[in-house]
Amino acid sequence: MNFEFSEEEEMFRDSVREFSERYIQPKWVEVDESNKIPYDLIKKMADQGLFGIPISEEYGGMGGTYVMTAIAVEEVAYYDPAVAIAVYLLLNNGWPYALELFGSEEAKSEILPKVVSGEAFFGIASTEPQGGSDVAGIKTFAEKKDGVWILNGEKSYISGVREVTELPMGGGWFLVAKTGSLEWGHRNITAFAVLPKWNGKLKDGFKPTIYEEIGRGGLSTGGFILENFEVEDKYVIGELNKGFYHVMEGFNLARILVAAACVGSARWALDAAMEWLRNRKLFQDRRLSSFQGIQFKLAELYADLEAARLFTYKAAWLADKIYKEKAEGYNPKDLNIPVALAKMKAPETATRIYEEVLKWHGAYGYTKESNVYRGWIGTFSYTIGAEGAQNIMRIIIARDLLGREYVRG
Amino acid sequence: MKILVPIKLSLDTSQIKFDESTGEPIYEAIPKKISDADKCAIEEALKIKDKYQGAVTVVTIGSTKDHYRMLRDAYAMGVDEAYLIKYDSPEYIPANQVANIIKSFFEKHGPYDVILMGQWSNDTHSSSLQGMLSSLLNYPLMPNVDKLDFDGTFFIGSSNMEDGTYTFKAKPPLIISVSTEANLPRIPTLKDILRAKKMPINELNISDYIESIGKLDIVKVSRYVVERLRNIIKIESEDDVAKAIDMIVNVLKGEGLI
Known part of the structure; x- marks a missing residue:
């Protein structure tokens, strides 16, 4: 068992981090307010190879893994905690990859290079x-x-x-x-x-x-x-009248990346909050971080975030076993529970973290200037639905644990 | 054109943490990375290679995982060859000996038409290596350029100094040091990173490049603390703002600041 990223994965994470720090962080609030990702930013992301991470090189992609795709989404969400850019990224990787898995050669050759180049969504x-x-x-x-x-x-x-x-x-x-x-x-x-x-x-x-x-x-x-x-x-x-099964496999792939986006955004929220807790002083010059009531909550939230992150990367690792390595003994259904755990846990953890972080910021947290609310509302969209409602995740987990025949009323 | 870029692994000074009681840096908690100006030197070398072809070689001294990673990063940016001169404590080698090691490397693996290097490293800022190398190799030095152009024959570099902007012009062979203003280094794509994984990191023994190494002990590093006067000027009402400004001006004049 190995919980470390490989050297290439670390190098890739650092490159996405550097890219995001340089080009996404300065724009994320403007993107959120203007309701638009500027095309020059989309083009820059494409030039950086961010839209074809798991796509094969024969279709212009990077030939990377699904773990790498999740890494990119997590890092972009850290620098765009409102998650619109991260979601654009995840959709434009997850669903093109599902097309690569099931689509016709003609459609793949026509569509995928244009998605990778940033010209198409x-x-x-x-x-x-x-x-x-x-x-x-x-x-x-x-x-x-x-x-x-x-x-x-x-x-x-x-x-x-x-x-x-x-x-x-x-x-x-x-x-x-x-x-x-x-x-x-x-x-x-x-x-x-x-x-x-x-x-x-x-x-x-x-x-x-x-x-x-x-x-x-x-x-x-x-x-x-x-x-x-x-x-x-x-x-x-794919096959005629098999679309339900193909789209469910696509959802499994996309849900991993949704979880990664929520993890990245929540990581930013906790980092920003810790900076605030270390520096905010009150009650005769005591740091906010010195109050155990806050320390206990921080530890609990961090544990939840780490759990969500582990669920996310386990699911991504499994997706690589199934689709990239085609490893013996693994099949797409193995993804159901791990993906549902990640998709259930990550958005709920993210919104809970935001709720606490907002309160730690006091009245300032409730102002638009603090920007914390942007991540709260952004990640909240994934507790409602988008790539699968939360209770559907619970149904998947319970159904696969109990067995289909035992969950029918 | 053959270009050599000597690079250094330095402390990421943006993430320095100090021990509250001793005031000394907590070295193990500070991430290491390629010096910012060295990265800009690689970028300048690659720009020349992209336009006029040639080969870019990087060399560093060290032995840690971070040194290997730094060379792998250089490959991902697009360099052609990476050399690691193995030594466990490169931070204690005096600059004159580093210069001699680079000279020796130059003689064994070169010659190189141009040596591009960072103006200074993130952590020591001594700027001493460039001058020493210039002297040892008898190559002219174009120092501390903030902007560099190459027209295929001449290098034209400009450097913003306190007394004005200097513009230099020289043909290879020469040494050029660049500042962090020179460019925005490229960020490798995943394809670049995967390609870099297959490139060899050439390991060399330091004893083949220098006979013996003297040690320059760093006895103590402590946080630089700016003593503040904490001169507070209070006013009672808005009508006194002009008076307060005069008082601030007088204080600043008294300190010789204006």
């Missing part, structure tokens, strides 16, 4: 107005006519809607739709690479809306209606 579109956790209940429908898939339906609470329309190349999503019948169930869902804007051109049948969110401002969330939207056969991801 590729995220996930599964949630619909009637709900996000009930993937088997989606209503978006795809049928094949004259060799082309025609998609109709509505997706909501989707990250990157504005980015897809504004990036020079465009982009789209790993999108799931019913194929065959509209009945509730897992076996009539197919995944598609849906690219409403590609080669700089917006396609017909795509009607986007942008929502106004309370935090994580730099990355847009929105919805879109697909009306007779045409998708070529080469963009079918």
Whole structure:
């Protein structure tokens, strides 16, 4: 057993740290306030090779590991604790990698190099107005006519809607739709690479809306209606009617990175708080850090953060065993519990840390000037949903522990 | 063009922690890293290589894991060769002997057209090595440049001194020392890092480069404390602001500061 990063992983972590300190830290508040990640920053991240970390070199990627991808997301979130840039990074690594695992050669060769170069965005579109956790209940429908898939339906609470329309190349999503019948169930869902804007051109049948969110401002969330939207056969991801299983594997991969983002943001919050505790003096020149009430809480929060971090990297390590090394005896289902633990633990830990840190800062913590609230609201989005609701994580853990047949009512 | 960049592992002075009771640095708690100006020297060397081709060699003296890591980082930035002259306590080697070791390295592995080096190291700031090397190798020295250009024939460097900005011009062979103002060093990508992992770190015995090493003991390092006058000027109302300013000016004049 080895809990150390390898030398390359450490070097990579330091390089992402240096990059983030130089280019992200000075911008994170502006990004959060302006609701936009400037394109020159996206381009810089691309030039630094941050969008293709786990992607194979034949598609322009870095050929790195999933542990390295998690490292990059954690470090970027440390310097962008509001997490919009970190989430842009994680979506643009996790879902392109899922495309590499299951997509057609033609789609991969066409899409992945453009994502890696920063010209295009590729995220996930599964949630619909009637709900996000009930993937088997989606209503978006795809049928094949004259060799082309025609998609109709509505997706909501989707990250990157504005980015897809504004990036020079465009982009789209790993999108799931019913194929065959509209009945509730897992076996009539197919995944598609849906690219409403590609080669700089917006396609017909795509009607986007942008929502106004309370935090994580730099990355847009929105919805879109697909009306007779045409998708070529080469963009079918994986096997027909197996999309549910493919998207679940994609969610497992993305959830690891969501956890990494929350860990990075929370690490910043604790570091900033400790600096405050060491220097803030009151009650006749006593340091705030000298009060045991605060020390006890700090120790508990740190323990939770370390636990979340260990869950996260164990899951990333396991993803490498399964997908990168293709090690004997490991299969994708092995990821279910480790990933659910990380995704359950990290966002909840992060928001709890922020809540305490905000209180330690007293009235100043409640001002916009302190910026602590930005990380609080940003990480809070992941306690609600996004890549899977918290109680879905609990269901996964309990179901796999007890056995499927024992959890049915 | 063959370029040599001697580099030094120094204390990360931005993270120095002092023992509250003795006032001395807690060395084991201070991270080590390549000197900032040395990193800028590597960047200048790589810029020349990118434009005019050539080879960049880095060399350092030491033996710790951090020394190996520093050379690996240099490979990740894009240097062609990295040498480690092995010695356990390089921080105690006097600068004149470091200069002789580099000279000896130069003679065995060179010659090099240009030696690019940092103006000074993060932790000692002596700036002594550049002058000594210039003398030993009989190469002209372009000192402490904040901006460097190479047109394929001439190096043109400018250096901001207290009395003005000096602009130098020289052809190789020469030694150039650069400040941290010279550039923003490149940050290696993951591909660069993975490539660097495969590059060899060439280990050398220090005894092949110098006969015996004298030791310059560092007896004590303590925190530099600025004594403050704590001269407080109090005013009762806003009407007295002008009076207070006059009093501050008088205090500053009295101290010879203005």
